[in-house]
Amino acid sequence: MNTKNIRIKDIAQLAGVSVGTVDRVLHNRGRVSEDALKKVLSVLDQIDYKPNLIARTLGANKTYRIAALVPNPDQDPYWASSKSGISQAEAEWLRYGVTVQPFFFNLYDKNTFTEVARRVTDSEPDGILVAPIFYHETLPFFEEFRERGIPYVLFNTNIHEGQPLSFIGQDLYQSGRLGAELMHLSQNGQAGILAVLHVNEDLGNSVHLAEKEKGFREYFDDKNPNAFEIRTLNLTSPNNPAFEKELLELIGNNKVRGLFISTSKATAIIAAFLEKHRRTDLKLIGYDMLEENIFYMKKGVIDFLINQNPKRQAFLGINHLVGQLILHKNPPANELLPLEIISRENLASYLSSGIH
Amino acid sequence: MNTKNIRIKDIAQLAGVSVGTVDRVLHNRGRVSEDALKKVLSVLDQIDYKPNLIARTLGANKTYRIAALVPNPDQDPYWASSKSGISQAEAEWLRYGVTVQPFFFNLYDKNTFTEVARRVTDSEPDGILVAPIFYHETLPFFEEFRERGIPYVLFNTNIHEGQPLSFIGQDLYQSGRLGAELMHLSQNGQAGILAVLHVNEDLGNSVHLAEKEKGFREYFDDKNPNAFEIRTLNLTSPNNPAFEKELLELIGNNKVRGLFISTSKATAIIAAFLEKHRRTDLKLIGYDMLEENIFYMKKGVIDFLINQNPKRQAFLGINHLVGQLILHKNPPANELLPLEIISRENLASYLSSGIH
DNA sequence: AGCTATGATGTGTGCGCACACAATTTTACT
DNA sequence: AGTAAAATTGTGTGCGCACACATCATAGCT
Numbered sequence: 001m002n003t004k005n006i007r008i009k010d011i012a013q014l015a016g017v018s019v020g021t022v023d024r025v026l027h028n029r030g031r032v033s034e035d036a037l038k039k040v041l042s043v044l045d046q047i048d049y050k051p052n053l054i055a056r057t058l059g060a061n062k063t064y065r066i067a068a069l070v071p072n073p074d075q076d077p078y079w080a081s082s083k084s085g086i087s088q089a090e091a092e093w094l095r096y097g098v099t100v101q102p103f104f105f106n107l108y109d110k111n112t113f114t115e116v117a118r119r120v121t122d123s124e125p126d127g128i129l130v131a132p133i134f135y136h137e138t139l140p141f142f143e144e145f146r147e148r149g150i151p152y153v154l155f156n157t158n159i160h161e162g163q164p165l166s167f168i169g170q171d172l173y174q175s176g177r178l179g180a181e182l183m184h185l186s187q188n189g190q191a192g193i194l195a196v197l198h199v200n201e202d203l204g205n206s207v208h209l210a211e212k213e214k215g216f217r218e219y220f221d222d223k224n225p226n227a228f229e230i231r232t233l234n235l236t237s238p239n240n241p242a243f244e245k246e247l248l249e250l251i252g253n254n255k256v257r258g259l260f261i262s263t264s265k266a267t268a269i270i271a272a273f274l275e276k277h278r279r280t281d282l283k284l285i286g287y288d289m290l291e292e293n294i295f296y297m298k299k300g301v302i303d304f305l306i307n308q309n310p311k312r313q314a315f316l317g318i319n320h321l322v323g324q325l326i327l328h329k330n331p332p333a334n335e336l337l338p339l340e341i342i343s344r345e346n347l348a349s350y351l352s353s354g355i356h
Numbered sequence: 357m358n359t360k361n362i363r364i365k366d367i368a369q370l371a372g373v374s375v376g377t378v379d380r381v382l383h384n385r386g387r388v389s390e391d392a393l394k395k396v397l398s399v400l401d402q403i404d405y406k407p408n409l410i411a412r413t414l415g416a417n418k419t420y421r422i423a424a425l426v427p428n429p430d431q432d433p434y435w436a437s438s439k440s441g442i443s444q445a446e447a448e449w450l451r452y453g454v455t456v457q458p459f460f461f462n463l464y465d466k467n468t469f470t471e472v473a474r475r476v477t478d479s480e481p482d483g484i485l486v487a488p489i490f491y492h493e494t495l496p497f498f499e500e501f502r503e504r505g506i507p508y509v510l511f512n513t514n515i516h517e518g519q520p521l522s523f524i525g526q527d528l529y530q531s532g533r534l535g536a537e538l539m540h541l542s543q544n545g546q547a548g549i550l551a552v553l554h555v556n557e558d559l560g561n562s563v564h565l566a567e568k569e570k571g572f573r574e575y576f577d578d579k580n581p582n583a584f585e586i587r588t589l590n591l592t593s594p595n596n597p598a599f600e601k602e603l604l605e606l607i608g609n610n611k612v613r614g615l616f617i618s619t620s621k622a623t624a625i626i627a628a629f630l631e632k633h634r635r636t637d638l639k640l641i642g643y644d645m646l647e648e649n650i651f652y653m654k655k656g657v658i659d660f661l662i663n664q665n666p667k668r669q670a671f672l673g674i675n676h677l678v679g680q681l682i683l684h685k686n687p688p689a690n691e692l693l694p695l696e697i698i699s700r701e702n703l704a705s706y707l708s709s710g711i712h
Numbered sequence: 713a714g715c716t717a718t719g720a721t722g723t724g725t726g727c728g729c730a731c732a733c734a735a736t737t738t739t740a741c742t
Numbered sequence: 743a744g745t746a747a748a749a750t751t752g753t754g755t756g757c758g759c760a761c762a763c764a765t766c767a768t769a770g771c772t
Contacts, residue, residue: 007758018722023760033720054452055758058410058727094361096410171705178701189544219701338709339702345534345575346695349527353694363728374752379730389738389750411728415757418730 006049014047015039026051057326063097064325066318067125069117071133072104077290078264078310079107082131082156085311089318098322101125108200110134117141121148127321128152129314132159133206151324153331155317156310157208166320166331168313170339172208175306176215178339179260179285182304183216184223186283191227192257194220195250199266200237209262216260229255238269251279264288264308271296289342289350297347307340307350362405370403371395382407409683419453420681422674423481425473427489428460433646434620434666435463438487438512441670449678456674457481464556466490473497477504483677484508485670488515489562507680509687511669513564522676522687524669526695528564531662532571534695535616535641538660539572540579542639547583548613550576551606555622556593565618572616585611594625607635620644620664627652645698645706653703663696663706 008026012019017036024032025040026049032040073080083102090100103120106112113134120128121144128145132138132154142162145152155168183194196213203210213232220228233250235243250256251274259274259282261267267286271293274282285304286293296302320331342350364382368375373392380388381396382405388396429436439458446456459476462468469490476484477500484501488494488510498518501508511524539550552569559566569588576584589606591599606612607630615630615638617623623642627649630636641660642649652658676687698706 005758008760009758019759020722020761021720024721027760031720036720052414052758054410054414055727056760058408058414058729058757059759059761060727174701174705178699181699181701185541336705336708338696339705340694341697341699341702343534343537343697345530345537346697349530349692349695352692361728364730365728375729376731376752377750380751383730387750392751408728411757412730413757414727414759415729415731 005052006047007052011040011043011047011049015043053326057096063099064126064322065123066098066100066127066129066321066325067120067123068100068102068314068318069120069128069130070102070104070314071107071131075107076265077268077292078288078308079131081288081290082310082314085314086129086318088311089315089322093318093322096322096326098326100129100318107133110137113137121145124148125150127325129317129321130154130164131156132162133157135159135207138162151321153317153320155313156308157206158334165324166317166333166335168316168320168335169337170308171336172211173215173218175308175339176212176217176260177219178215178306178341179212179304180216180219182306182341183258183260183283183285184219184228186285186303187228187257190257193229193231193253193255194258194260195231195233195256196260196262197233197235197266197270198262199235199243199269201234201263203234212262235266244273247273248277251277251282256282258283258285261286264290264293264310267302267305268292268296271301275299275301289347294347294351297342297344300344303343305342307342309337309340312337361408362403363408367396367399367403367405371399407683413452413682419455420482420678421479422454422456422483422485422677422681423476423479424456424458424485424670424674425476426458426460426485426487426670427463431463432621433624433648434644434664435487437644437646438666438670441667441672442485442674444667445671445674445678449674452678452682454678454682456485463489466493469493477501480504481506483681485673485677486510486520487512488518489513491515491563494518507677509673509676511673512664512666513562514690521680522673522689522691524672524676524691525693526664527692528567529571529574531664531695532568532573532616533575534571534662534697535568535660536572536575538662538697539614539616539639539641540575540584542641542659543584543613546613549585549587549609549611550614550616551587551589551612552616552618553589553591553622553626554618555591555599555625557590557619559590568618591622600629603629604633607633607638612638614639614641617642620646620649620666623658623661624648624652627657631655631657645703650703650707653698653700656700659699661698663698665693665696668693 008019008022012022016039021032021036022040025037068086070082071079073083086100103116105116114137128150130152138159151165153166154162154164158167158169196216198209201209217230220230233246235246259270261270264287268290271284274280274284280301284302286302287306288308289305293302293305297305316335323329323331364375364378368378372395377388377392378396381393424442426438427435429439442456459472461472470493484506486508494515507521509522510518510520514523514525552572554565557565573586576586589602591602615626617626620643624646627640630638630640636657640658642658643662644664645661649658649661653661672691679685679687
């Protein structure tokens with residue numbers, strides 16, 4: 001029934017030494033005679049010893065501290081969602097002695113990132129989860145993490161030179177293409193102008209949004225090179241008067257048929273704007289099931305949402321770190337989550353199902 | 357060290373009894389005075405006791421046998437997918453001493469179900485996962501399971517009178533509505549005839565497909581009562597000459613614009629048929645990411661697939677049983693999975709991501 | 713030789729739980 | 743009241759590992 005697993009005790013017996021000696025060999029903490037070492041190694045060589053992880057964690061009773069280096073959840077509901085995934089993972093692992101300490105940086109201020117990342121390093125955690133939204137600022141820290149031997153996992157934004165234990169996110173280029181497909185489908189075969197909107201983003205330092213736009217554009221290049229004109233609008237913060245002006249100018253053009261919004265928060269902002277100006281005829285495709293976005297989808301302002309699953313991304317990130325720390329299990333180097341399409345008719349089914 | 361987890365020992369101390377008594381209460385194996393019971397329960401009521409799974413499985417060294425009563429995977433790739441979810445769950449729990457024994461019945465023969473279900477009961481498993489696709493035949497077995505105190509979980513098809521530990525599936529009415537929404541969207545604003553196709557199904561004994569159809573029809577009733585005519589075709593097996601004849605008659609009508617297929621296997625069959633007759637202009641919406649369906653989607657024959665996630669359904673079913681057996685954790689009575697939309701542009705993202 | 717550093721090796725304990733069994737109290741009955 | 747039986751309650755043990763500590767052997771020194 002149960003394949004009798006080889007225990008340390010068995011190895012000791014086979015080698016003719018005590019469990020203590022085997023233990024010292026296994027963890028190579030020295031203090032073993034050459035003679036004994038040889039005997040134990042030869043046994044280990046012949047059999048495939050797999051330590052019982054259950055027993056190991058029970059006995060160890062060690063606590064692991066994981067640091068989560070993420071944007072301030074109060075600044076953006078997307079990151080609030082992310083945060084809740086972290087909390088959920090922590091709750092799940094708490095009884096195994098895992099704690100997660102969040103370190104928040106300002107989403108709009110690179111300097112706070114550097115400062116907070118410094119604090120993370122100083123806190124000497126056993127593992128780190130990072131949302132590396134500032135490309136240049138993160139690189140030196142990754143190097144430091146590696147030097148210190150602290151495993152780190154990235155999510156949301158990938159940094160290929162980062163060499164993390166694992167990355168969790170989505171294929172952003174394909175995400176843009178998907179947005180384009182949905183937009184195309186919503187156009188009822190008519191041609192016109194489509195706009196890609198970025199709100200309050202420093203496109204220079206955040207490559208990921210450019211990827212989405214590229215996907216969006218290339219879809220139409222592939223399908224229908226001439227029927228649609230794609231415009232990009234790089235909007236400032238909605239507080240800025242230029243924001244409303246530029247937007248009004250855009251939707252004033254009666255050839256404009258649809259808007260593709262590159263982030264979740266911006267989706268809500270644009271939805272509110274369109275409703276205010278009674279332009280729900282324009283097709284609106286954006287990101288994520290934020291409360292506001294759900295509201296506007298139900299109202300018919302938003303046509304499709306692409307779910308980036310921020311909660312799940314963070315959840316999996318913590319899980320992978322815990323798996324590495326406790327079970328010594330290597331997570332996949334790249335975990336790309338499915339690009340989920342949310343429409344009016346399947347919205348409820350997503351809302352009612354949890355994170356699993 | 358910071359978060360002191362509550363142990364049985366702690367509960368005993370708080371209640372003023374011994375750990376043995378607490379243990380008896382937790383596993384309600386009686387032999388506890390009313391007085392002691394009350395004390396322990398009141399403590400348990402106040403604190404949230406989460407047993408240490410690690411310690412439990414280490415000590416118990418017990419094995420659990422779960423029986424899976426499911427259709428023969430060789431008869432239908434949908435059920436093969438289901439089976440793979442079962443295997444995956446088993447692999448995950450094997451080291452905790454859980455084994456899953458599959459019992460296959462013939463998808464098209466009620467009698468084999470009864471016979472195999474008999475064998476399941478006789479094998480006296482610790483838990484049972486059932487795909488109850490034959491309504492009338494299953495009911496007496498559920499009663500027997502309950503009498504014997506064996507927990508059982510349903511998936512794919514719900515039987516409300518079944519009183520299972522848990523049901524895992526989807527909202528089929530909403531699934532039909534979603535199919536309708538996608539179909540509507542694909543019609544580019546033009547009117548016409550849309551058909552709902554069932555292939556080789558005994559609709560009398562399988563309520564679930566009628567639910568999908570109802571959803572499909574009601575969507576159009578809500579949206580656009582007059583623009584579309586919805587027809588239903590209840591086809592026999594493709595081997596039957598009537599199959600091709602009826603289908604040819606349908607697509608011969610030049611007002612027919614799209615087909616909605618109620619099952620995954622039928623989706624592949626109809627896709628093959630449409631390709632053969634070069635009618636890929638018709639919009640085709642069906643179910644699930646079977647290999648063939650993926651093939652026809654990439655070719656442009658199938659426009660959308662609604663993912664019922666058979667693998668995940670079975671996976672979760674086993675998980676819930678294990679959770680109940682090992683953790684004594686009650687799963688949700690109804691777990692309705694999201695209705696996932698698969699299109700050409702997000703197909704790859706679903707294929708590359710595993711079951712999680 | 714007697715003694716101590718020093719290295720090598722073996723033994724013991726706890727982690728939290730489940731379960732067997734021993735100890736104790738209560739009940740039933742003569 | 744005395745005793746046996748039954749009901750209740752408490753204690754002990756093992757699961758496999760890691761680590762602390764005790765024991766043992768040997769060499770080096772006075």
